[in-house]
Amino acid sequence: xxxxxxWPQALAWRMRRHFLDPVGDQPVAAVVRRLCGVxxxxxxxxxxxxxxxxxxxxxxxxxxxxxEGRVIKTWAMRGTLHLLTPEEGGTFLSxxxxxxxxxxxxxxRYFGLSPKQFEALRHVIREALDGKVLTREELxxxxxxxxxxxxxxxxxxxxxxxxxxPFAWQGDLCFGPSKGNRATFTSPKAASSRWAGVPEPDxxxxxxxxxxxxxxxxxxxxxxxxxxxxxxxxxxxxxxxxKALGPRLAxxxxxxxxxxxxxxxxxxxxxxxxxxxxxxxxxxDQFVMGPGTGDGHVVPARRRTAVSKQAGWxxxxxxxxxxxxxxxxxxxxxxxxxxxxxxxxxxxxxxxxEVERLSTILGRDLExxxxxx
Numbered sequence: 001x002x003x004x005x006x007w008p009q010a011l012a013w014r015m016r017r018h019f020l021d022p023v024g025d026q027p028v029a030a031v032v033r034r035l036c037g038v039x040x041x042x043x044x045x046x047x048x049x050x051x052x053x054x055x056x057x058x059x060x061x062x063x064x065x066x067x068e069g070r071v072i073k074t075w076a077m078r079g080t081l082h083l084l085t086p087e088e089g090g091t092f093l094s095x096x097x098x099x100x101x102x103x104x105x106x107x108x109r110y111f112g113l114s115p116k117q118f119e120a121l122r123h124v125i126r127e128a129l130d131g132k133v134l135t136r137e138e139l140x141x142x143x144x145x146x147x148x149x150x151x152x153x154x155x156x157x158x159x160x161x162x163x164x165x166p167f168a169w170q171g172d173l174c175f176g177p178s179k180g181n182r183a184t185f186t187s188p189k190a191a192s193s194r195w196a197g198v199p200e201p202d203x204x205x206x207x208x209x210x211x212x213x214x215x216x217x218x219x220x221x222x223x224x225x226x227x228x229x230x231x232x233x234x235x236x237x238x239x240x241x242x243k244a245l246g247p248r249l250a251x252x253x254x255x256x257x258x259x260x261x262x263x264x265x266x267x268x269x270x271x272x273x274x275x276x277x278x279x280x281x282x283x284x285d286q287f288v289m290g291p292g293t294g295d296g297h298v299v300p301a302r303r304r305t306a307v308s309k310q311a312g313w314x315x316x317x318x319x320x321x322x323x324x325x326x327x328x329x330x331x332x333x334x335x336x337x338x339x340x341x342x343x344x345x346x347x348x349x350x351x352x353x354e355v356e357r358l359s360t361i362l363g364r365d366l367e368x369x370x371x372x373x
Contacts, residue, residue: 008274011322069192
């Protein structure tokens with residue numbers, strides 16, 4: 001018999017799994033591992049996303065974890081920058097690479113690289129980064145000096161890093177320590193002795209799906225596919241990966257929707273009580289990015305544009321009971337909350353507690369200011 005679960009239960013369970021209710025005491029790498037990576041285009045948001053999930057923390061922990069090889073930074077889910085653990089990161093990269101987007105005709109027309117030339121370029125990049133840390137310009141110089149690749153220099157200088165991403169997904173490169181304000185590249189195995197490589201997609205899928213469901217479940221195959229990157233892997237292939245897990249998965253009735261959790265987690269999920277806990281989360285937080293801003297159970301549909309802005313910007317959010325109930329930002333010594341009118345009475349006591357906690361984390365005194373939006 002299919003177990004029935006309510007959305008308030010499911011979201012409360014996710015908050016627990018996210019180290020948000022209660023806040024956890026795990027080290028940085030454990031938080032990154034639990035979240036299946038932390039989106040990190042904005043370094044301050046990435047660090048805050050980890051710190052709000054820890055009872056005690058210090059500024060600069062992400063940089064230290066990277067310097068010690070406990071986390072790496074690379075292009076990952078949805079083609080965006082992420083912090084990943086070197087032990088598990090390759091499992092997610094494998095699934096992104098499985099779509100082999102660089103073999104599509106549109107890619108060849110745009111970059112002037114046939115699949116055969118792309119493989120040759122891959123060899124050049126791996127050779128250039130073998131045991132080395134190079135700035136973007138140093139890596140480009142190494143590439144364009146090779147016969148047949150002079151035309152790719154401009155594409156490699158693109159701020160979006162589009163031409164670099166397939167090499168990141170195949171485990172050929174990741175970011176190294178910055179040189180002043182310049183980013184660098186190295187190989188994952190050079191960045192961390194813990195690097196476990198990139199397994200074959202069918203092997204990686206079982207590990208990646210299990211990791212995702214442990215923190216973002218109950219979820220559908222479609223939600224997982226969107227998280228990896230919409231259109232990167234065929235829907236049928238993703239569904240086949242889910243089917244291959246067989247009895248490891250349990251189907252639940254989520255208020256009329258069919259979704260999956262790991263069978264081992266079903267009892268805990270079913271016994272979870274709804275929560276009213278309030279949390280202030282940074283922009284691009286994984287609680288929102290995991291299911292995606294299009295999931296109306298987390299981000300109410302009428303408020304999606306308040307959270308998901310132009311150019312892919314994701315606002316800091318006020319989470320209450322696992323649902324986005326407002327947005328926030330800091331201006332001077334004021335932490336300004338825009339509380340959604342349909343969310344009911346403003347939970348001022350809980351918000352003040354969160355502002356006090358953020359003041360401690362950020363090392364500055366902040367005063368709560370609330371407006372209805």
